[in-house]
Amino acid sequence: MTDSIRRRTALQAGAGAALLSCLAGAQAQPTSTGRSAWPAWDTFKVQFINEGGRVVSDDDGGGQTYSEGQAYALFFALVANDRPMFDKLLRWTENNLCDGDMTARLPAWLWGKRPDGNWGVIDSNAASDADLWIAYALGEAGRLWNERSYRALAALLAARVLREETADIPGLGPTLLPAPKGFVQPNGRWRLNASYMPMHLMHWLAASDLDPQWKKLVDSSIKVIQGSSPKGFTADWTVYDAKQGFLVDTEGKEKGQGTYNAIRVYLWAGVMHAEAPGRKVLLDTLAPMARYVRDQGYPPESIDILTGQASGPAPSGFSVALLPFLRAAGDDKALQSQRMRLEARPLRPKAYYEQVLALFGQGAFDGQYRFTAAGQLMARWKP
Numbered sequence: 001m002t003d004s005i006r007r008r009t010a011l012q013a014g015a016g017a018a019l020l021s022c023l024a025g026a027q028a029q030p031t032s033t034g035r036s037a038w039p040a041w042d043t044f045k046v047q048f049i050n051e052g053g054r055v056v057s058d059d060d061g062g063g064q065t066y067s068e069g070q071a072y073a074l075f076f077a078l079v080a081n082d083r084p085m086f087d088k089l090l091r092w093t094e095n096n097l098c099d100g101d102m103t104a105r106l107p108a109w110l111w112g113k114r115p116d117g118n119w120g121v122i123d124s125n126a127a128s129d130a131d132l133w134i135a136y137a138l139g140e141a142g143r144l145w146n147e148r149s150y151r152a153l154a155a156l157l158a159a160r161v162l163r164e165e166t167a168d169i170p171g172l173g174p175t176l177l178p179a180p181k182g183f184v185q186p187n188g189r190w191r192l193n194a195s196y197m198p199m200h201l202m203h204w205l206a207a208s209d210l211d212p213q214w215k216k217l218v219d220s221s222i223k224v225i226q227g228s229s230p231k232g233f234t235a236d237w238t239v240y241d242a243k244q245g246f247l248v249d250t251e252g253k254e255k256g257q258g259t260y261n262a263i264r265v266y267l268w269a270g271v272m273h274a275e276a277p278g279r280k281v282l283l284d285t286l287a288p289m290a291r292y293v294r295d296q297g298y299p300p301e302s303i304d305i306l307t308g309q310a311s312g313p314a315p316s317g318f319s320v321a322l323l324p325f326l327r328a329a330g331d332d333k334a335l336q337s338q339r340m341r342l343e344a345r346p347l348r349p350k351a352y353y354e355q356v357l358a359l360f361g362q363g364a365f366d367g368q369y370r371f372t373a374a375g376q377l378m379a380r381w382k383p
Contacts, residue, residue, distance in 0.1 A: 002308065037380055040082045040370055044355055047074060053088035053098070054111075058352040061158050064112030067126065069095055069158040069356075071133035076359050078141050079369045086141060093134070103156050106131055106180065125179050128165040129196035131157060132176075136201050139208060140377045144203070158205060162213055170242040174213050175220040180213025188242035191249065192234070193227040195261045197221035198268035199278055205373025225285065226267060232337040233305045236261035249305065259302040260353070263321050267357070268322030271364045283329055283375060290326055294334035298341060314343045317354030320361040327365065 055069035077086040097107035106126035135157040142151030207220040227246030228238040248256035300310030319338040326335040
């Protein structure tokens with residue numbers, strides 16, 4: 001995984017079996033009418049998913065596919081109780097991003113048209129946020145649809161994340177890295193991304209698996225989010241120094257700004273269960289963003305995490321992403337202003353990232369899905 005995208009420790013063998021045993025559940029049935037209970041998902045499928053199960057982005061790469069996009073779509077399909085599409089997405093992901101075997105390797109993060117004109121993997125490095133979301137979607141699908149193979153694959157993928165995408169960092173402990181390669185810097189420094197650490201996923205992994213590393217990752221993830229938000233505005237990327245602590249990432253493309261990656265930090269905090277550990281800490285940490293939106297009437301597209309100086313209004317996708325956060329923060333004025341902004345400036349129907357943020361943000365706001373305090377999915381349909 002590289003910086004060109006702006007949106008964006010070992011597990012013992014016996015722990016995988018523990019995860020399997022913790023994820024048992026009942027089979028879900030499709031709705032008797034066959035009609036979708038989530039029209040926004042149906043629209044997204046038509047616009048962004050091809051017949052083979054590939055999520056096609058609208059970026060400058062000519063319709064590239066990211067493991068993150070496949071991961072999000074798997075989650076949305078589960079929320080919608082859309083098992084045929086879930087299986088299609090999973091099959092394409094395994095065949096094309098994992099060289100046909102997800103039990104043997106992490107998904108490549110970038111697939112598309114190569115310089116030689118052929119289509120395939122462009123960068124074989126992985127992206128840990130996608131890997132966590134895939135493991136989560138598989139584990140919860142296994143529980144809700146009573147499919148043992150999903151639970152087994154979730155356990156194996158979670159184990160590989162621990163082996164290949166974490167590091168034991170002085171002062172933080174076991175910590176999620178953005179990818180297996182490229183984020184351990186010289187002289188005791190690591191480059192980290194707070195938006196890769198949704199706490200409901202971390203709580204789910206800690207509750208579903210007996211390996212103590214996941215519980216330690218819960219603690220370090222909270223520290224990374226707080227350290228990336230020294231004034232209440234989260235950076236897209238941050239640098240952690242073993243001696244100095246958290247530093248502004250001055251060498252990366254964003255240079256200490258919070259923008260298209262960081263907007264998800266507020267989204268993930270907003271969808272946490274009211275009794276989830278760490279929720280109040282995160283809402284307090286991120287409260288300055290709620291105040292900014294209340295005062296300005298819009299979220300910033302980019303903001304300096306130290307000075308609070310913003311570049312200007314963000315696209316409407318940022319507003320919809322903030323709906324759960326503003327509701328959780330209890331800021332009715334800011335919440336109402338963003339709902340009105342979405343009416344005045346509707347989401348662009350062909351803007352992939354805006355539509356992803358809408359499925360997450362509006363979906364949670366409307367009750368299409370919720371999470372328990374331990375991170376389990378609660379969808380509208382009943383298994």
